[in-house]
Amino acid sequence: MITIDHVSKHYQMGTVTVTALQDVSLQVNKGEFVVILGPSGSGKTTLLNMLSALDRPTIGKISINGQDITSASRTDHFKFRRETIGFIFQSFNLFPSLTALENVQFAVDMRGNGNHRNGSRAAIAQEVLTQVGLGERVRHFPHELSGGEQQRVAIARALAMGNPILLADEPTGELDFRTGIQILQLLQEQALNGKTVLVVTHNREISRVADRVVELSSGQIVRDGPPQGGKAAISDLHW
Amino acid sequence: MRQVQFWLRWSWRDLKARWLQVLAIGIIIALGTGVFSGFGGQKKWRIHSLDESYERLNTYDLRMTLTDGSYLEKEALLDTLRDVNGVTGVESRLIIATQVDASQDDETILVQGEIVGVDVAAGGPHINQLYRNQGRDFTEDDSGQNVAIVEYKFAKHYDLKPGDALHISGDIPLDFVGTGQSSEYFYIIPAEGVFLGEASYAVLFMPLETVQNIARREGLVNSVVMTLEDGVDRKAVEAEIETRMAQAFPDTGFEMNTRQEDNIYKLAYSDAENDQVTWDIIAYLFLIGAAMGAFNLAGRMVEAQRRQIGIGMALGVPRFWIAFRPLLVGLQIAISGMVFGLIFGAILSTVFGNIVKDFAPLPYWIIELDMATFLRAAVVGFLLPFVATLIPTIRAVRVNPIDAIQSGTLVAKGGGWTKLLNYLPIPGRSFARMPFRNILRAPWRTTLTILGVAVAITLMVMFVGFLDTFVATMDEADEALLGRGGNRVQVNLNFFYPVDTPNIQALDDLKTAEGEPLLAETEPRLMLGGTLKRGDTEIPTMLELVKMDSPIWRPTFVEGSLKAGEDGIVLSEKAAKDLEVEVGDTITLEHPLREGTFSFRMMSSEVRVTAIHNNPMRSLNYMDMSSAGMMGLEGQTNLLVVTPSQYANVNDIKRALFSQPGVSSVVGVQEYLDAFDEVLRLFTLFLRVVQIVVLFMAFLIAFNSTSINVDERVREIATMFAFGLPVRTVTRMQIVENILIGIFGTLVGLLAGWLLLQRFLAARVEDQLEDINLVIVLAPTTILISLLLGVLVVALTPILSIRRMLRMDIPSTIRYVE
Numbered sequence A: 001m002i003t004i005d006h007v008s009k010h011y012q013m014g015t016v017t018v019t020a021l022q023d024v025s026l027q028v029n030k031g032e033f034v035v036i037l038g039p040s041g042s043g044k045t046t047l048l049n050m051l052s053a054l055d056r057p058t059i060g061k062i063s064i065n066g067q068d069i070t071s072a073s074r075t076d077h078f079k080f081r082r083e084t085i086g087f088i089f090q091s092f093n094l095f096p097s098l099t100a101l102e103n104v105q106f107a108v109d110m111r112g113n114g115n116h117r118n119g120s121r122a123a124i125a126q127e128v129l130t131q132v133g134l135g136e137r138v139r140h141f142p143h144e145l146s147g148g149e150q151q152r153v154a155i156a157r158a159l160a161m162g163n164p165i166l167l168a169d170e171p172t173g174e175l176d177f178r179t180g181i182q183i184l185q186l187l188q189e190q191a192l193n194g195k196t197v198l199v200v201t202h203n204r205e206i207s208r209v210a211d212r213v214v215e216l217s218s219g220q221i222v223r224d225g226p227p228q229g230g231k232a233a234i235s236d237l238h239w
Numbered sequence B: 001m002r003q004v005q006f007w008l009r010w011s012w013r014d015l016k017a018r019w020l021q022v023l024a025i026g027i028i029i030a031l032g033t034g035v036f037s038g039f040g041g042q043k044k045w046r047i048h049s050l051d052e053s054y055e056r057l058n059t060y061d062l063r064m065t066l067t068d069g070s071y072l073e074k075e076a077l078l079d080t081l082r083d084v085n086g087v088t089g090v091e092s093r094l095i096i097a098t099q100v101d102a103s104q105d106d107e108t109i110l111v112q113g114e115i116v117g118v119d120v121a122a123g124g125p126h127i128n129q130l131y132r133n134q135g136r137d138f139t140e141d142d143s144g145q146n147v148a149i150v151e152y153k154f155a156k157h158y159d160l161k162p163g164d165a166l167h168i169s170g171d172i173p174l175d176f177v178g179t180g181q182s183s184e185y186f187y188i189i190p191a192e193g194v195f196l197g198e199a200s201y202a203v204l205f206m207p208l209e210t211v212q213n214i215a216r217r218e219g220l221v222n223s224v225v226m227t228l229e230d231g232v233d234r235k236a237v238e239a240e241i242e243t244r245m246a247q248a249f250p251d252t253g254f255e256m257n258t259r260q261e262d263n264i265y266k267l268a269y270s271d272a273e274n275d276q277v278t279w280d281i282i283a284y285l286f287l288i289g290a291a292m293g294a295f296n297l298a299g300r301m302v303e304a305q306r307r308q309i310g311i312g313m314a315l316g317v318p319r320f321w322i323a324f325r326p327l328l329v330g331l332q333i334a335i336s337g338m339v340f341g342l343i344f345g346a347i348l349s350t351v352f353g354n355i356v357k358d359f360a361p362l363p364y365w366i367i368e369l370d371m372a373t374f375l376r377a378a379v380v381g382f383l384l385p386f387v388a389t390l391i392p393t394i395r396a397v398r399v400n401p402i403d404a405i406q407s408g409t410l411v412a413k414g415g416g417w418t419k420l421l422n423y424l425p426i427p428g429r430s431f432a433r434m435p436f437r438n439i440l441r442a443p444w445r446t447t448l449t450i451l452g453v454a455v456a457i458t459l460m461v462m463f464v465g466f467l468d469t470f471v472a473t474m475d476e477a478d479e480a481l482l483g484r485g486g487n488r489v490q491v492n493l494n495f496f497y498p499v500d501t502p503n504i505q506a507l508d509d510l511k512t513a514e515g516e517p518l519l520a521e522t523e524p525r526l527m528l529g530g531t532l533k534r535g536d537t538e539i540p541t542m543l544e545l546v547k548m549d550s551p552i553w554r555p556t557f558v559e560g561s562l563k564a565g566e567d568g569i570v571l572s573e574k575a576a577k578d579l580e581v582e583v584g585d586t587i588t589l590e591h592p593l594r595e596g597t598f599s600f601r602m603m604s605s606e607v608r609v610t611a612i613h614n615n616p617m618r619s620l621n622y623m624d625m626s627s628a629g630m631m632g633l634e635g636q637t638n639l640l641v642v643t644p645s646q647y648a649n650v651n652d653i654k655r656a657l658f659s660q661p662g663v664s665s666v667v668g669v670q671e672y673l674d675a676f677d678e679v680l681r682l683f684t685l686f687l688r689v690v691q692i693v694v695l696f697m698a699f700l701i702a703f704n705s706t707s708i709n710v711d712e713r714v715r716e717i718a719t720m721f722a723f724g725l726p727v728r729t730v731t732r733m734q735i736v737e738n739i740l741i742g743i744f745g746t747l748v749g750l751l752a753g754w755l756l757l758q759r760f761l762a763a764r765v766e767d768q769l770e771d772i773n774l775v776i777v778l779a780p781t782t783i784l785i786s787l788l789l790g791v792l793v794v795a796l797t798p799i800l801s802i803r804r805m806l807r808m809d810i811p812s813t814i815r816y817v818e
């Protein structure tokens, strides 16, 4: 369970203070599928960064499964990210020197403790890549893939971590309608399997598939509840 | 104007962001230009120092030396020479051979030497003045007193100070008042082939009258030094002197030489010249190393900006402005390189100067950074970063903007060899593979880094290789010279004596004396100068006639044999090689033949080479004692080899034999080798300095390379952190990458160093070390240490980036799409 308790994030730029998040409080339960909606610059990425312990809030407290991550040490943060979080970055951040398969395998490797032989780890990676519809291009390097394909590799990488919380920053931004739908379905399935999934988007239409939409504006939560007009089936979306 | 400001501000930001790299590259260039100018100008300042020393000591223009054993009345001689046309000053000396006992409480110092009696009247000597290092100068009152100024190098070698005990032949005690230097003794070379003469030959300066009294040569002199008018015709002066001398002293032979003909003078200057060849090679290697390093690093800094350059082009910024930023970085590097190069060059000049000072002391030193050489280096150092930044900049502005912009096509291309590697299974996790991929994904860049490291290692291997070769050659000489007879003592006689003369018998009696005899064994030998000839090749040699069944010592054969009583010659390996002969061939030996008691003539004989011995010194060659008849020296000896009994040591023997009639010197063979050790010590000291510089350069190249790696991969690294990959794993990956680079670089460096060492030493052997059969080796420890240091230094540099990684703002780094 994720508990965000009166969290604010300020950036001090000389004399100017930029407020990215302003007194945000939120609870997300295990297995929930939550969409975070908001215009550009509203603080969505900042919020995910706090949740994944990439960054610390200026004020407030975040605890995950009862564990306070705001006061945890740097080393604990690394461990926490390794064992709890799967992150899909807004800008993919694939490793250019690794192939698509290896990028995903990287995540499998991160899980550690697997006494998998090389082959079986590659097999897991291959399987996840097939799930995102990229079974064919596994031997390609990131710069040989299109933006959408790169994004799917990034998603596969996050899934391959196998961690209980999945954070996706604009996972459908670069994708066409059909693929976008597939990805959303995939993420939703993860929630059905018991993972907590938070998906960031500025696309209101996408938010309709969620049980719960948290709307951010200028760093503040302006709305929290089921999507306006009720939850829609994925097949009903138009983008 | 506003535009200039804008770009300047931008490049100032660049500088702030990478000042450490700029500085490091600047220092690498500085090491190159500094060594280049510090070493490159060495000849110049050594020659300046020599000029200065010769001038300030008012060194003679013309020197007259009377034939050995001849003396002339001082006043009569001076009168004859004083008013010769063109002569501006004349001073006479009396130089006599002596034995010097400078033994101190804890050390026996008994050596051959000479006393130079100089005219101390009126504050002299005025020509060939003495430079005083310690103690006091001579005064007029010293005339006739037993006071001595000891030649500085001898005093320094044995750490003697004014006031220490000092005796000369006849057990005459001297008042040791000072140490000093004279231009005629800048090098001490008492005899052919004697190395580091200052350890075994003492020069004492004393007042002329004192020497005349001691030598019982009242009023007599045997040497004259003269100064001449500037621009005077020397030949005419010499001719006039010869005429006058023939008139005044028709029976006295003499020789004249100008300062420039002086052997010491020639040696001093040619040493400075020849040494420069060595330093030049070193300097160029350093410069090349620095160039390679700087080129690589500056290029990579530009390379890292390619996307920005591409974006600039896409936005239509004029190429000039696009190129402006990277070139400004080049300028910053150039300036820091210049500044540090100047400082570093000056420091090196001083350090190096001090070592030279210690090794070949001169009274006056003008150690300066040679500006001309420095400027030459500085121009290179200045242009280098420019070219290094210009080339990749031009390449960058010429590509299609889109290629530059597209995510990392150029910086982080994964194609090329990586494709190949795709099919090569590398075991381990995906992040274990990354170091290999990173190395292969930019082969050119990797190659440059490897070469940079390699050059540093090459330099180190070369220097240590010198030392190894030196040591190995010495070891070989050691073994050959000592063998089983390491405690033997050579007693050189001042002439040939029949082995049954009383003074030789007296030595023999020391074996059988009652109670505790001094000697265990004695053996007469012969030592003669000669020449080995075959075809056009002529090799001067010291021929030693040894009883080939000697229980004390005889040469060790590596090939062939020579038994007692047999004819034939045993050649050194180098002599055989140079003469192109093998065992069984015949050579011509030019040797002295005794015709009367005091008359010898040279003659040639054909001798068969029957064996090769193991001493690396070319000039040492041996025959059996039975060949003495060939030289008309049957039953004669001029060299006794003795060994101490169980009751005595080498010093006891020296002490006992020193005053024996006919003995000119007593030297333990071990002492010859000790002299080399002294040279080795200095050599090693110098090499340590170079080694540190070399390692520092390797370190800087590696450091910069890693630091640029971190820059280039900063987003990757942040992403890994975001996935929770610990800093230590990321560092380990970088270390693995650097180990690979270090191993390749070191291997290439070892190989290049080895090849250069051989070529270089081979070349040196031809022009300078022709007398030694160098055993060119790299000691296994050298190889190991180079490998270790090379790999270690390079491998460990990523540790220096840990702090940077720890302080990384992960979200910002990830957020920012370059």
Ligand SMILES: Nc1ncnc2c1ncn2[C@@H]1O[C@H](COP(=O)(O)OP(=O)(O)OP(=O)(O)O)[C@@H](O)[C@H]1O
Pocket: A011, A013, A018, A019, A020, A038, A039, A040, A041, A042, A043, A044, A045, A046, A047, A090, A202, B812
């Ligand atoms: N390191 C930083 N320093 C200063 N301001 C920052 C920093 N990081 C983020 N901000 C500011 O915080 C605010 C929120 O940024 P954030 O990236 O969370 O927006 P976002 O909702 O993800 O926008 P988008 O949809 O465009 O990705 C923005 O105004 C941004 O300028």
Ligand SMILES: [Mg+2]
Pocket: A044, A045, A046, A090, A169
């Ligand atoms: Mg965002």
